[in-house]
Amino acid sequence: MxxxxxxxxxxxxxxxxxxxxxxxxxxxxxxxxxxxxxxxxxxxxxxxxxxxxxxxxxxxxxxxxxxxxxxxxxxxxxxxxxxxxxxxxxxxxxxxxxxxAARLSAGAEATEDGAVGAVLAGERRAALVRALRLLPAKDREVIVCRYFLDLSEDETVTMLGWPRGTVKSRTSRALVKLRGLLQVEEVSRG
Structure with missing residues (x-):
């Protein structure tokens, strides 16, 4: 900010x-x-x-x-x-x-134009939200703070009330879990 x-x-x-x-x-x-x-x-x-x-x-x-x-x-x-x-x-x-977990707005997808890029972006976003829903609550919270809300590490510490080391380690582990879930989904779709 x-x-x-x-x-x-x-x-x-x-x-x-x-x-x-x-x-x-x-x-x-x-x-x-x-x-x-x-x-x-x-x-x-x-x-x-x-x-x-x-x-x-x-x-x-x-x-x-x-x-x-x-x-x-x-x-x-x-x-x-x-x-x-x-x-x-x-x-x-x-x-x-x-x-x-958070839901995608049905209206947002309904208003997408027919362009392939927009469809693919919508599918990637939906896959990300589905994977995010599968994370444990604390992992989801730290990912949301750091990457969806773009909070700094200090702001995340304040918002979640966790020690800095916990924020760092949980962010790292949560990202690994999220990547794994996204890879599983990509394999299952392909």
């Missing part, structure tokens, strides 16, 4: 902490897309909007606790990740189902 964005975030956080609701609304607008992607990719599916709304409300209530030790974005995405985990726990209790 460019440093001027981080500086802007710091300014708006300070204003929001002083009671400026418009400043917080600006932060919400700036980080909604990343929060939504985080919720979807961590398995919120169709509940992603509810998850991020709850995360933004909790973020506002906890704004006085934000100390700037990490970027505001990482701090906020950690709340989104926690809300997504809460959703998973409630789904398990309510339905007794396994964790649900």
């Amino acid at each position: 460019p440093s001027e964005v981080a500086l802007d975030d710091e300014e708006f956080v300070t204003r929001a902490q002083a009671g400026d609701l418009e400043a917080y609304e600006f932060l919400v607008a700036r980080h909604t897309a990343a929060a939504y992607r985080t919720a979807v990719l961590l398995g919120a599916g169709s509940d992603a909007e509810d998850v991020i709304q709850e995360a933004f409300v909790k973020g506002y209530r906890r704004l006085s606790r934000y100390r700037g030790e990490s970027s505001f974005r990482a701090w906020l995405l950690a709340i989104v990740a926690n809300e997504t985990r809460n959703l998973h726990r409630s789904r398990e209790r309510r339905n007794g189902l396994l964790l649900r």
Whole structure:
């Protein structure tokens, strides 16, 4: 993230902490897309909007606790990740189902044009999402943070609340697992 964005975030956080609701609304607008992607990719599916709304409300209530030790974005995405985990726990209790993974939007595939390149890209994306769904939750979380959300290692540490060494080792192992799953799928299709 460019440093001027981080500086802007710091300014708006300070204003929001002083009671400026418009400043917080600006932060919400700036980080909604990343929060939504985080919720979807961590398995919120169709509940992603509810998850991020709850995360933004909790973020506002906890704004006085934000100390700037990490970027505001990482701090906020950690709340989104926690809300997504809460959703998973409630789904398990309510339905007794396994964790649900992120889904591709049916509308995105329906709007693809007939070009071969677009079809192949869609198939590769679908294969990646299927493989991602097969990873254990913690492996999926670290892959989503590092590669889908493009978070730095420090931001991933903050968001997941794991030690740096755990983030490094789990990222490495998860990538190996993901590559293996993609290779198995490619062999089975070919």
